[in-house]
Amino acid sequence: MSECIDYTKTSLMEVYGENCFSDAVMRERLPGNVYHELKAVQAGSKKLSTQVAEVVANAMKDWAIERGATHFTHWFQPLTGLTAEKHDSFISPRPDGSVLLEFSGKELIQGEPDASSFPNGGLRATFEARGYTAWDTSSPAVVKDLQGVKTLTIPTAFISYTGEALDKKVPLLRSMSAINKEALRVIRALGNTTCTRIFTNVGPEQEYFLIDEKFYDQRPDLRLSGRTVFGTMSAKGQEMDDHYFGAIKERIGLFMKELNYELWKLGISAKTQHNEVAPNQFEIATIYESANISTDTNQLLMEVIKNVARHHGLVALLHEKPFAGVNGSGKHNNWSIGTDDGQNLLGPGDSPGENVQFLLFLTSVIKAVDTYGTLLRLSAATSGNDHRLGANEAPPAVISLYLGNTLTEILDCIAEDRPLVKRDGKLVELGLTTIPTFPMDDTDRNRTSPFAFTGNKFEFRMVGSSQSLASPNTMLNVAVAEVLSEVATRLEQADDTLTEVKHIIKEFYTSHKRIIFNGNGYAPDWLEIASNRGLPNLTNTVEALSHLDDPEYTKLFGKHGVFTAAELHSRKEIYLETYSGQLHIEAGLMVEMAKRRAIPAANRYLKDLLSTMEAQMSFGMTPRSQKTLAQNLFDHIESALDALESLEQTLVDVLETKGDALEEARYYHGKVVPVMEILRSHVDELERLTEKSYWPYPSYEDMLFHL
Known part of the structure; x- marks a missing residue:
C-alpha cells in the first residue's frame, strides 16, 4: 500500500495522521481568520465562501503534493454500496509548454462525474448524465497511498442536477441535522444554554475473514459473489472456541501491523484487534467519531483491509456469510448522542439532574426503537445478512432492546409509582430530583440483542459486515429525532417542565416496554414471546425493504427533510x-x-x-x-x-x-x-x-x- 516502510521499526508518532488533512494540519497551514471561518462552516453556522475555498484548496494542494500526490479525486458513496472516485491531475498546461500545479476553490467545492450509470431508482433518465459531487467540509481529506501512487481524496456528497440525493452521505447528513435540531430544543427546555450543537457518535466494530489468495483464486464463487455457494464443513469447525481471542499467528500479526499503520497514517484511530469466533475470522474496532466521519473512515477501513491483505498473500472477505456452518461477520454500530459542551446524553452521570436528563433521552430512544423498529430492521437488510441474522452468531430479525436489570428496575419503579430499594437496603424516593445514581456500566452485554444498552451507548448489532454505516445511522437518527420533536413540543408548552419530564418518562416506558427484552434472543420461545407482544418478525430482506416507502415513513422522512418521497422510492427500487x-x-x-x-x-x-x-x-x-x-x-x-x-x-x-x-x-x-x-x-x-x-x-x- 505504501512504499517500502519497515513497519516493525517505524514509530507510530512518526506516521500518525501524516496522510490526513486534519484539524491540526489546517490550523498550521491556514491563516487564522480562514481557519476559524472554516470551523464555523463545519459547525453549520456559516456558509462556505469562495474566498475561503480558494485558500483552503491551495493549502490542501501544497500539502498533498508534498506527500507525493499528483492527482485529486472527489470520493463519494453512490447507491452501489461501494465508493467511487474519478481522478484529475493537478497540472495545468501553459502556452510555453510548461505546466503549473493548480487546484482551485471551485474544483475543491464541486465536481461533475458522469452519473448516468449509477443506480438512481427512477429518479432520472439514463440520458440525463449529470451528477455533482459537493465537498463535505465536516470530513477530513486524506492522501490515499497505493504502493506509492498517491491521490488527494476529498470526501463529497453526490447529488443529481435537480438536487436529489444519489448517495448515502446526503441523507445521513440530513438526519444528523434533524437530530441536532430536535435534541437542542429538548435540552434548551431543560435549561441548558451553553450547548450549541448536538451530534451522534458512532464507534464501529468491523469483522472479516482472511484466506490464502491461492485458494481464493481457485474459487469463482468467492471471486464473483463474495461467498461460497458450495462447500462442506471440515471435521473441525468452531466447536472448540479455540480461535476466539486466541494468540494471533505471526502471518496475521504482520498483516495487522501494516494494517494499523496504514490506518493511522490516514488519521483513523484503529484501537482494538483480535481473533473472532470462526476460524480465520478477525475483528478491528476504531474509536468514536461523529456518525458522518465514522461512516467515511469505515469505508476507508474496508478498502485498506483488502489492499493490505494482498501484500501478505491473503484475501479479505467482508461478506456477511462467506462460509456455511461457521459464524458470519457483522459490523456492530455503537451509537450515542453527544453535545459540544461535553455531555453524553446517554450517560447516566453522577448527579440526579443529569440522571433525569439521561432517563428522558433513554426513554425517547426506547419509544423510537419500538415505533420505528421496522426502519432499523430494513436498514440492515441485505441478501448477505439473510444468511446471518437469527443464527447463533447474530441477533434475530425481531427488533428488541436490552437494558439490563438495573435500568429496567429503575424504570419499572417510575412506571409503577413504587420506591426503589438500593443495594444497601435503603429506600429512595423517585422524585425528579432524587433519582438515584448507578454505575455507568451496571449492565452486562447481551450478545443476542439487536439493540443493547451498554453503559453509555447503544450497540446496534444487526448491521452486516459489508454494509455502509450510513443507512443504519440515518434510520436511527430520524427515528430518535421524531420522538425528540414530540418531547420538545411538550416541554416547551408545559407549565411545569420537571413535572412534564416525569410524565414523559413514565408514559414512554409504560407504552413501549414491550420492546425491552433482557433474556436470550436465541431461546426457542423468544419468537413466540415477541409475536405475543406484537413485535414484527421480518425474516428476509425482501419483506423488510417492501416497507421502506410506506406512507408513515414517507411522511416521517419528509417532515425532517431527510428523504423526499421520490428519493425514498428510488432507494427501495435500488435495494431490491x-x-x-x-x-x-x-x-x-x-x-x-x-x-x-x-x-x-x-x-x-x-x-x-x-x-x-x-x-x-x-x-x-x-x-x-x-x-x-x-x-x-x-x-x-x-x-x-x-x-x-x-x-x-x-x-x-x-x-x-x-x-x-x-x-x-x-x-x-x-x-x-x-x-x-x-x-x-x-x-x-x-x-x-x-x-x-x-x-x-x-x-x-x-x-x-x-x-
Missing part, C-alpha cells in the same frame, strides 16, 4: 434490484460450478470407483460398502442434475417479473433461493462422498485452517 442482482449472480455461479466442474468430477470418481469394483468382482470379491457408496454418488448426481435443470428454468422464468422490482425480488426469494438450497445440498453431499483429489475446488478445511 441489488438483492435480485446478487442472487442472480450466485445462482449463475451455482449453475456454472455444478455443471462444468463439480458434477463432472463426481462422475469421474464414480466411473473409477465402478472400474475398481468391477476388477474386484472379477476376482470373486464382494465390494458391498463400495456398492453403497457408488449408489449414493449416483443418486446425488442425478438429484443435482434435476436441481440444476430446475434452477436454470427459474432463471428463465424470472424474466417475466422484470419491470417490478418488488415482484422480482419476491420471486428470487420464494422461487430461486429454495432451488439453490436443494442444489447446494446435493453438490455438498457429492463433495463429502468424492475422493478429495477429484474435487475441483479448495475445501473449507483448506481455506479456514491454512494460514
Whole structure:
C-alpha cells in the first residue's frame, strides 16, 4: 500500500495522521481568520465562501503534493454500496509548454462525474448524465497511498442536477441535522444554554475473514459473489472456541501491523484487534467519531483491509456469510448522542439532574426503537445478512432492546409509582430530583440483542459486515429525532417542565416496554414471546425493504427533510434490484460450478470407483460398502442434475417479473433461493462422498485452517 516502510521499526508518532488533512494540519497551514471561518462552516453556522475555498484548496494542494500526490479525486458513496472516485491531475498546461500545479476553490467545492450509470431508482433518465459531487467540509481529506501512487481524496456528497440525493452521505447528513435540531430544543427546555450543537457518535466494530489468495483464486464463487455457494464443513469447525481471542499467528500479526499503520497514517484511530469466533475470522474496532466521519473512515477501513491483505498473500472477505456452518461477520454500530459542551446524553452521570436528563433521552430512544423498529430492521437488510441474522452468531430479525436489570428496575419503579430499594437496603424516593445514581456500566452485554444498552451507548448489532454505516445511522437518527420533536413540543408548552419530564418518562416506558427484552434472543420461545407482544418478525430482506416507502415513513422522512418521497422510492427500487442482482449472480455461479466442474468430477470418481469394483468382482470379491457408496454418488448426481435443470428454468422464468422490482425480488426469494438450497445440498453431499483429489475446488478445511 505504501512504499517500502519497515513497519516493525517505524514509530507510530512518526506516521500518525501524516496522510490526513486534519484539524491540526489546517490550523498550521491556514491563516487564522480562514481557519476559524472554516470551523464555523463545519459547525453549520456559516456558509462556505469562495474566498475561503480558494485558500483552503491551495493549502490542501501544497500539502498533498508534498506527500507525493499528483492527482485529486472527489470520493463519494453512490447507491452501489461501494465508493467511487474519478481522478484529475493537478497540472495545468501553459502556452510555453510548461505546466503549473493548480487546484482551485471551485474544483475543491464541486465536481461533475458522469452519473448516468449509477443506480438512481427512477429518479432520472439514463440520458440525463449529470451528477455533482459537493465537498463535505465536516470530513477530513486524506492522501490515499497505493504502493506509492498517491491521490488527494476529498470526501463529497453526490447529488443529481435537480438536487436529489444519489448517495448515502446526503441523507445521513440530513438526519444528523434533524437530530441536532430536535435534541437542542429538548435540552434548551431543560435549561441548558451553553450547548450549541448536538451530534451522534458512532464507534464501529468491523469483522472479516482472511484466506490464502491461492485458494481464493481457485474459487469463482468467492471471486464473483463474495461467498461460497458450495462447500462442506471440515471435521473441525468452531466447536472448540479455540480461535476466539486466541494468540494471533505471526502471518496475521504482520498483516495487522501494516494494517494499523496504514490506518493511522490516514488519521483513523484503529484501537482494538483480535481473533473472532470462526476460524480465520478477525475483528478491528476504531474509536468514536461523529456518525458522518465514522461512516467515511469505515469505508476507508474496508478498502485498506483488502489492499493490505494482498501484500501478505491473503484475501479479505467482508461478506456477511462467506462460509456455511461457521459464524458470519457483522459490523456492530455503537451509537450515542453527544453535545459540544461535553455531555453524553446517554450517560447516566453522577448527579440526579443529569440522571433525569439521561432517563428522558433513554426513554425517547426506547419509544423510537419500538415505533420505528421496522426502519432499523430494513436498514440492515441485505441478501448477505439473510444468511446471518437469527443464527447463533447474530441477533434475530425481531427488533428488541436490552437494558439490563438495573435500568429496567429503575424504570419499572417510575412506571409503577413504587420506591426503589438500593443495594444497601435503603429506600429512595423517585422524585425528579432524587433519582438515584448507578454505575455507568451496571449492565452486562447481551450478545443476542439487536439493540443493547451498554453503559453509555447503544450497540446496534444487526448491521452486516459489508454494509455502509450510513443507512443504519440515518434510520436511527430520524427515528430518535421524531420522538425528540414530540418531547420538545411538550416541554416547551408545559407549565411545569420537571413535572412534564416525569410524565414523559413514565408514559414512554409504560407504552413501549414491550420492546425491552433482557433474556436470550436465541431461546426457542423468544419468537413466540415477541409475536405475543406484537413485535414484527421480518425474516428476509425482501419483506423488510417492501416497507421502506410506506406512507408513515414517507411522511416521517419528509417532515425532517431527510428523504423526499421520490428519493425514498428510488432507494427501495435500488435495494431490491441489488438483492435480485446478487442472487442472480450466485445462482449463475451455482449453475456454472455444478455443471462444468463439480458434477463432472463426481462422475469421474464414480466411473473409477465402478472400474475398481468391477476388477474386484472379477476376482470373486464382494465390494458391498463400495456398492453403497457408488449408489449414493449416483443418486446425488442425478438429484443435482434435476436441481440444476430446475434452477436454470427459474432463471428463465424470472424474466417475466422484470419491470417490478418488488415482484422480482419476491420471486428470487420464494422461487430461486429454495432451488439453490436443494442444489447446494446435493453438490455438498457429492463433495463429502468424492475422493478429495477429484474435487475441483479448495475445501473449507483448506481455506479456514491454512494460514
